[in-house]
Structures are given as C-alpha cells and as structure tokens.
Amino acid sequence: MVPTSYYILLSALLFTLGVAGVLIRRNALVLFMSVELMLNSANLALVTFAMARQDIAGQIVVFFVIVVAAAEVAVGLALLVAIFRTKQTTDVDEIHSLKG
Amino acid sequence: MELVIFLITAVVAIAGAVAMLLSPNAIHSAIFLLINFVAISVLYVLLYAPFLFVIQLIVYAGAIIVLFLFVVMLLGAERAEDTRERFAWQRPLGVSLAAILLGLLGYLALRNPSAGATVADQHFAAPERIAEALFTTYLLPFEITAFLLLAAIVGVVVLHMAGGREPGTENRELRTRN
DSSP: OOBHHHHHHHHHHHHHHHHHHHHHOOBHHHHHHHHHHHHHHHHHHHHHHHHHHTOTHHHHHHHHHHHHHHHHHHHHHHHHHHHHHHHOOOBGGGOOTTOO | OHHHHHHHHHHHHHHHHHHHHHOSSHHHHHHHHHHHHHHHHHHHHHTTOHHHHHHIIIIIIIIIHHHHHHHHHHHTTTSOOOSOOSOTTHHHHHHHHHHHHHHHHHHHHHSSOOOBOOOSOTTTTOHHHHHHHHHTTTHHHHHHHHHHHHHHHHHHHHHHHHSSOOHHHHHHHHHHTO
C-alpha cells in the first residue's frame, strides 16, 4: 500500500513546480500552463484525502474544480488573444501599461 | 506492486512538469504538460477514482491542452523568450522562494506519516455512487457550474467582439449582421 503522505508530498512538489513556473517564465502561455499544473496538484491532494477518508465528497469537489478550470482556461486564453492583438507580444514583462 | 506503479507514475509526472518549465518552446511545454496530466490520471486510478480518471483525460488532456495548442499556434508564441531580463535577480529569487515553499509543504506532508490506507470498499467512488451524490446532495453546485460555463462562453464571445475592431467599422459590421 502506498502511504497517503507520499501522494501529498507529490502534490506539494507539483504545486511548487507550478509556483516556480509562474515566477520564472515570461511567456504568458507557459505561465498559464503552470497555473493549470497548480490546480492539478490540488486536485491530486483532494482525491488522496477522499480515498483516505472513504468519502466521495473529495472527488465531487475535484469534478467541480475541473469544470471551473476549463471555464477559466477559455476566458483566460480569450483575454490573452485580446491582449496580443494590441501588444503583439506574449511576454508578460511587456504588459506594464497600468504601471504607475 | 502498487508502490512500484506509484513511483514510476510520480517520476513521469515530475519529469513532465520540470520539462514543461524548462522548455523554451511553448508547444513542447504543452506536450510535456499533457504527459503530466496523463500521469495524474493514472494516479487517480491508483486512488480508486475511475470516474475522475476518465474526466481528467477527456477535459484536461483532450480539451484544455488542445485549446492551449490552438492559442500557441494562433499567436505564434512558440518562439524562445528574449534572454534579456529586466531584473537579473528575478529568476534566482523565484527558484529560492519556491524551494522554501517546498520545504514548508514537505514538512507538513511528512509530519504525520500514515501507513497505507486500507480501503474497505474499493467501489466507494464508482460512477453510480458519483452520480448519486452529484444529482442529490450536490445538485445546486452542479446547476451553478452550468451557469458558470454559460458565463464563460458568453464572456469569450464578448472578448472577441470587443477587441481588435476599428471604431468606424464596428457599427457597420453589427448592422449588416442582423
């Protein structure tokens, strides 16, 4: 049997890699992919606890998180395309019009 | 045996995530993220979640990654990033902060080492049980997510219409479209 702490450790590692991706990468699309990686790591933690407690509620929450992530990706990419239309770049360091 | 499968899948997931971060080509990053999503779906099978295994493959690997690839190819964003950094200390600081976060989360995860959970009922999350819970106890969130998806679709259409048009031609196009 695999201890649940192994799954939680893997989830923590994937979340950290997602955070590192958001902090390091400047391509807006790879940044967005790192956010999806963070969401997946949280889903993995939820399913792990659902198994540990034999409670189906954890998996129902993961279902809703997946739906919300799909909606977020659609709107976020539409925003990115709209930004690209004016700026002609996907480098997030170039998007600083609101800077004081 | 289950431990061996878990270790192999975990290594594949981590390798996919690291390769996604380090790859200069955005299309390669999307493919590595796809590898990571498939590895996570295999982990769902190990965690007695067959419904989520299928949903993860259909929605994440089959729709979200495809959407990412469409947008990457539409914007031509697969070029490598400009090596010129605005602040030279930004990347080392990001990596060190992520390492601190990993230390904290790892300490929390390993604080109470628990043995493998003995699963009394292997089918506690069979699709029938998920459907039973989703359409009785969790019916309200289910309907609300339907509205959320509708709002997302309408938002995407509005974002497409609002941007990129010259002020003079916008009304003309809307008038001829009925």
